[in-house]
Amino acid sequence: xxxxxxxxxxxxxxxxxxxxxxxxxxxxxxxxxxxxxxxxxxxxxxxxxxxxxxxxxxxxxxxxxxxxxxxxxxxxxxxxxxxxxxxxxxxxxxxxxxxxxxxxxxxxxxxxxxxxxxxxxxxxxxxxxxxxxxxxxxxxxxxxxxxxxxxxxxxxxxxxxxxxxxxxxxxxxxxxxxxxxxxxxxxxxxxxxxxxxxxxxxxxxxxxxxxxxxxxxxxxxxxxxxxxxxxxxxxxxxxxxxxxxxxxxxxxxxxxxxxxxxxxxxxxxxxxxxxxxxxxxxxxx
Numbered sequence: 613x614x615x616x617x618x619x620x621x622x623x624x625x626x627x628x629x630x631x632x633x634x635x636x637x638x639x640x641x642x643x644x645x646x647x648x649x650x651x652x653x654x655x656x657x658x659x660x661x662x663x664x665x666x667x668x669x670x671x672x673x674x675x676x677x678x679x680x681x682x683x684x685x686x687x688x689x690x691x692x693x694x695x696x697x698x699x700x701x702x703x704x705x706x707x708x709x710x711x712x713x714x715x716x717x718x719x720x721x722x723x724x725x726x727x728x729x730x731x732x733x734x735x736x737x738x739x740x741x742x743x744x745x746x747x748x749x750x751x752x753x754x755x756x757x758x759x760x761x762x763x764x765x766x767x768x769x770x771x772x773x774x775x776x777x778x779x780x781x782x783x784x785x786x787x788x789x790x791x792x793x794x795x796x797x798x799x800x801x802x803x804x805x806x807x808x809x810x811x812x813x814x815x816x817x818x819x820x821x822x823x824x825x826x827x828x829x830x831x832x833x834x835x836x837x838x839x840x841x842x843x844x845x846x847x848x849x850x851x852x853x854x855x856x857x858x859x860x861x862x863x864x865x866x867x868x869x870x871x872x873x874x875x876x877x878x879x880x881x882x883x884x885x886x887x888x889x890x891x892x893x894x895x896x897x
Contacts, residue, residue: 685725687754688746692731694761695744696781701768702747712742727752763801782820785810802840821887826894829853834881842882842889850893857882859889866891 690697695713708729710718717733731744748755753771757764761780769785772792776783783796784804793812796803802820805813805827813833815822821840828847835842841862846853850868854876857864862884870891882889 685722685727685749686751687726687756688729688748688752689726689756690729690744690746691758692729692744692760692762693733695731695742695759696762697744697746697757697759697764699746699748699755699757699764699766699769701750701752701770703749709745710742711745713744829880830878832879832881835883837884837887839886840884841887842884844880844882844890845892845894846880847894849895852876852878853893854879855882855891856880857884857889857891859884859887861886862888864889867893 688699690699708718708720713731714733717731719730719732721728727748729744729746748769750770754773754775755766755769755771756775758777759779759781762778763781763784764776764778765784765786766774766788767786768788770789772790774785774788774790774794774796776795777797778799778801780800781798782801782804783798784806785794785808786804786806788805788808788810790808790810790812794810794814796813796815798816798820799818800820801817803815803817803822805824807825808827809830810827810833811830813829813835815835817837817840819839820837822835822837822842822844824844824846826845826847835844855866855870856879857866857870865888882891
């Protein structure tokens, strides 16, 4: 599918929200946390909210010797149609706290140390989806998220890899340390990185802005924007980076002469087709 077709597809109305089936769930004042450590008894089990409701007979039965050991989980894969996702690291066990989510469409399984979360309610638009608050322990080193419509926020995560693909929504990564690669693909929405230490950043946007502030980039990094602005403030001296920035239609500004680049292992390539690009260095951090 062409980039233009993808953008158009985002704006096409995709129907009305189906009537919420869970009348019992709607009657609750709030949805209880979903403890994944009790949900992952076997690799072949797909759990729904009814299976893992805290305090239910099913959940009580799954907290025995065969329950999933969260310390063995090193990855999380999230696939959803329309929902905002807030993910952060925590020393407590995995849990999901859903708001405005129809449990009938939320499933989960565990395979070879990977937690798989899927929310697959059809006919939802960007404004229709609820929110998934997801906590992962320190043992989790890789996050993969694929979302049709919704904002994604990742905070306080220390790991090896992040791979995010979004059709419509903003992506924000804050106070993260990524030691191998960080890939973000966004068709319609912005990407923001704040106060992070990232190795191998690759951000590819069709329509949206890139905003990177008080962040250190290492290794090879590439920022590509078709339509939108790119505003980058990096921690460290200009000599810590080799920067190659190109703007086809728009303005390029930098607080040092890019032609005087010295060789560095930390390379940043920036390409903006239509928009402005600014590059600055925070030498005090």
